[in-house]
Amino acid sequence: MVRKLTGEKQMWQQRFSTCKAIILVALGLLYAEASLAQTSPEGVGQKRLADRPTAEEKPVGAQFLVKAGCVACHGMDEVRIGPSYRSIAEQYTDADADTLEWLAQKIVFGGVGKWGVVPMVANPHVQIEEARESISWILKNAKEQ
Amino acid sequence: MEKILGWSSLLKGGSKLLKNAVTVVALLLVTGAAAQANSLSGRVIRLADGQGVPGVSVILNRRAGDGIGADIITVFTGEDGEYHFPDDVSPSSLSGASLSVRALGYQQLSPTASPFILSQNDEKKLSVNFTVKIVNDLSENAPASAWLAKIPESNEKDFVRLQCIGCHQFPTPKVMQYSKQIEAGAVAMGMTDEESSAMVRKESWEAIVKYMRARMYDIFPDGTNIDISKLAWHQIQDNETTLFNAEDGKLIAEFAATHMPRSYDALTGYDYGAELGVSTKTVIREYTLPDTSFVREVAMTTGSPYVWGADLQKNRLLRLDPQTGKQDWFYVPSDMPTGPHTIVGDYTGNLWIAMMEGDVLAKYTPEKNDWKLWSLREDFDGAAAVGSEAMVHDLTFDKNYKLAQDKNGNIWLTLIGHNKMASLNPDTGDVNRYDAVQIEGRSPISISLYGTLLSDDGTCAWYAQLVGVVACFNTETHESESVIEFSEGSGPRRMAIDGDGILWIPLFGSGKLVKYDTNARKLLNTYDLPDLSAAPYSVTWDPKRNIIWCANSNVDAIYGFDPKSETFSVLPLPRGMGYLRRIEVDENTGDLVTTYANIPTGSGPSKVVIIEVGD
Numbered sequence: 001m002v003r004k005l006t007g008e009k010q011m012w013q014q015r016f017s018t019c020k021a022i023i024l025v026a027l028g029l030l031y032a033e034a035s036l037a038q039t040s041p042e043g044v045g046q047k048r049l050a051d052r053p054t055a056e057e058k059p060v061g062a063q064f065l066v067k068a069g070c071v072a073c074h075g076m077d078e079v080r081i082g083p084s085y086r087s088i089a090e091q092y093t094d095a096d097a098d099t100l101e102w103l104a105q106k107i108v109f110g111g112v113g114k115w116g117v118v119p120m121v122a123n124p125h126v127q128i129e130e131a132r133e134s135i136s137w138i139l140k141n142a143k144e145q
Numbered sequence: 146m147e148k149i150l151g152w153s154s155l156l157k158g159g160s161k162l163l164k165n166a167v168t169v170v171a172l173l174l175v176t177g178a179a180a181q182a183n184s185l186s187g188r189v190i191r192l193a194d195g196q197g198v199p200g201v202s203v204i205l206n207r208r209a210g211d212g213i214g215a216d217i218i219t220v221f222t223g224e225d226g227e228y229h230f231p232d233d234v235s236p237s238s239l240s241g242a243s244l245s246v247r248a249l250g251y252q253q254l255s256p257t258a259s260p261f262i263l264s265q266n267d268e269k270k271l272s273v274n275f276t277v278k279i280v281n282d283l284s285e286n287a288p289a290s291a292w293l294a295k296i297p298e299s300n301e302k303d304f305v306r307l308q309c310i311g312c313h314q315f316p317t318p319k320v321m322q323y324s325k326q327i328e329a330g331a332v333a334m335g336m337t338d339e340e341s342s343a344m345v346r347k348e349s350w351e352a353i354v355k356y357m358r359a360r361m362y363d364i365f366p367d368g369t370n371i372d373i374s375k376l377a378w379h380q381i382q383d384n385e386t387t388l389f390n391a392e393d394g395k396l397i398a399e400f401a402a403t404h405m406p407r408s409y410d411a412l413t414g415y416d417y418g419a420e421l422g423v424s425t426k427t428v429i430r431e432y433t434l435p436d437t438s439f440v441r442e443v444a445m446t447t448g449s450p451y452v453w454g455a456d457l458q459k460n461r462l463l464r465l466d467p468q469t470g471k472q473d474w475f476y477v478p479s480d481m482p483t484g485p486h487t488i489v490g491d492y493t494g495n496l497w498i499a500m501m502e503g504d505v506l507a508k509y510t511p512e513k514n515d516w517k518l519w520s521l522r523e524d525f526d527g528a529a530a531v532g533s534e535a536m537v538h539d540l541t542f543d544k545n546y547k548l549a550q551d552k553n554g555n556i557w558l559t560l561i562g563h564n565k566m567a568s569l570n571p572d573t574g575d576v577n578r579y580d581a582v583q584i585e586g587r588s589p590i591s592i593s594l595y596g597t598l599l600s601d602d603g604t605c606a607w608y609a610q611l612v613g614v615v616a617c618f619n620t621e622t623h624e625s626e627s628v629i630e631f632s633e634g635s636g637p638r639r640m641a642i643d644g645d646g647i648l649w650i651p652l653f654g655s656g657k658l659v660k661y662d663t664n665a666r667k668l669l670n671t672y673d674l675p676d677l678s679a680a681p682y683s684v685t686w687d688p689k690r691n692i693i694w695c696a697n698s699n700v701d702a703i704y705g706f707d708p709k710s711e712t713f714s715v716l717p718l719p720r721g722m723g724y725l726r727r728i729e730v731d732e733n734t735g736d737l738v739t740t741y742a743n744i745p746t747g748s749g750p751s752k753v754v755i756i757e758v759g760d
Binding site: 066069071072073075078080081110111112113116117118119121122124125 | 334
């Protein structure tokens with residue numbers, strides 16, 4: 001314990017009392033903690049049910065189009081709300097790099113005018129790289145169906 | 146439980162608590178303070194006159210983890226603009242944290258950086274003052290409901306609120322952007338005359354209705370069998386298997402095309418509609434969850450200090466320690482997806498969970514880490530469409546929002562997929578099903594049998610159907626009686642019953658609160674909410690305060706209703722997309738416990754919210 005000047009004696013005495021109280025409480029809590037750890041499933045060391053991880057593998061291709069919600073508007077062969085993937089693939093068969101990038105941006109930010117008056121909704125949950133991969137997949141696979 | 150232990154056990158295993166106690170003692174000696182008081186405080190003043198601004202939210206964002214508890218803490222300024230964070234916000238947790246202010250009708254001017262990053266320092270107390278200016282354009286902080294305020298009230302508007310806000314706020318930023326795309330597209334295509342532009346809007350919103358029917362499949366959990374990819378387009382659009390049928394869809398599209406704002410650039414003339422019910426003692430603590438989870442409701446159970454949540458997306462329960470912020474996850478032990486949906490505690494420490502998929506009711510006992518599941522499956526042909534399963538939705542609770550059983554031990558449940566009330570006896574496993582009120586021209590799923598609760602004497606399972614019906618299901622005669630009919634868009638959803646047998650009915654679509662005497666079987670009064678587009682998803686009776694709390698989905702605020710004075714107060718949430726479904730009142734602390742629940746998963750904030758009201 002550090003001794004201070006006489007004028008601060010009272011403050012230090014108060015601190016000492018407080019410290020003593022805290023130590024006693026801590027010891028009491030320590031005892032309780034040990035009790036809980038051994039007897040209650042909710043205490044320290046509880047084992048929980050096996051953590052069953054969900055499928056973290058990144059979906060690709062058709063799986064991604066389902067997960068991202070694209071199938072809500074587009075069918076492989078059929079017109080749903082937007083054009084079919086086949087129509088898109090046929091329209092952009094020989095698309096250059098700029099056009100492919102424009103298509104990917106359209107997936108993320110939406111657009112209107114190419115296929116009618118109804119806008120395509122934005123999909124901010126889709127990363128631009130995912131959009132590029134999706135375009136690539138559609139142009140490669142939709143025509144082959 | 147074995148509680149008597151020898152002192153030897155105290156010496157084993159390294160005592161973290163003892164180490165912590167020593168650390169605290171050391172800190173006390175060094176700092177000379179009995180407690181860390183008000184480590185972060187300051188003032189918010191108005192530029193125009195230098196006066197303090199009351200009721201401003203001051204939001205502290207800390208780095209999550211390390212046992213600090215909530216990562217986001219919000220307090221409010223008092224009459225003179227002063228604010229202070231609670232004593233348990235330690236200086237060490239402020240390093241790298243950020244601070245910002247939020248208030249309807251104000252914009253932060255200084256510090257110029259918003260949010261303001263707190264710099265690391267050795268100061269035990271930190272003071273940050275803000276200057277704000279009054280702004281006429283409220284679009285930055287106004288809730289979604291504000292954009293609907295200027296549209297005249299009508300049954301059609303009620304119905305659109307009921308159907309659209311059932312999943313997400315309306316309008317969300319995404320809806321606003323779609324509206325802009327419609328207008329921009331019309332201009333780009335040279336279709337700006339009245340007739341052409343009306344046609345563009347009509348077709349665009351009709352497309353959205355179809356889109357929403359398809360996106361409805363997002364509500365199911367990981368691994369779901371209710372799988373859009375297994376269905377043909379005509380099945381996805383089948384009016385019989387969606388929440389809104391052909392007529393509903395037409396109404397929604399027409400309303401949106403006619404009335405939704407054409408521009409969202411600026412918003413003026415909106416206020417909360419009631420006094421703020423906050424003080425400098427009000428503290429909102431938010432605990433960020435993974436954004437891949439969808440904890441749509443939380444509950445507490447007697448004897449457990451934790452907050453328990455139903456993670457519908459991941460087929461599991463959340464256990465949150467509010468003191469440390471630690472999250473643990475407990476998966477439902479099933480090979481099939483379940484989608485925990487509604488969660489209710491009981492008086493003996495169990496949790497009861499209705500599952501969105503698989504027609505299952507579960508009981509989880511935290512003390513034993515034990516699950517029990519019951520099936521309520523009937524007439525299921527394996528179809529992958531919405532409404533093919535019975536879909537166990539809500540279960541009966543009492544005035545304290547604890548599980549309630551009738552005198553025969555039955556729990557009563559709503560089967561939203563089949564529009565039936567079901568009884569389950571958890572001791573015998575017996576299940577019985579009975580028709581709820583039928584509504585001509587509507588499929589069972591579009592009637593949407595929703596909330597239910599039990600009267601004190603157990604004879605009445607009051608239930609609500611979203612398309613405007615509340616009734617008592619007599620648990621002895623097995624008939625519906627005392628049917629209360631509201632307009633089709635009014636949307637009674639999840640009710641509460643108080644200690645006097647008063648049934649409080651929130652009308653989600655029309656923005657009202659109804660007071661009904663279940664003893665006299667008489668409707669007593671109907672109150673307009675401060676914002677008719679608030680979309681009150683549920684109400685909770687607070688027995689200690691005798692207040693009805695409204696969990697609103699569209700106004701980024703909680704309402705407190707005082708039945709004595711018949712007035713509302715407003716408790717603003719710290720963020721937009723503050724979509725709430727229900728509020729639990731912690732029976733020990735009186736804190737309000739809730740969670741944000743925008744559909745689909747990941748579209749809005751994913752956080753548990755605990756509110757010290759400060760009264």
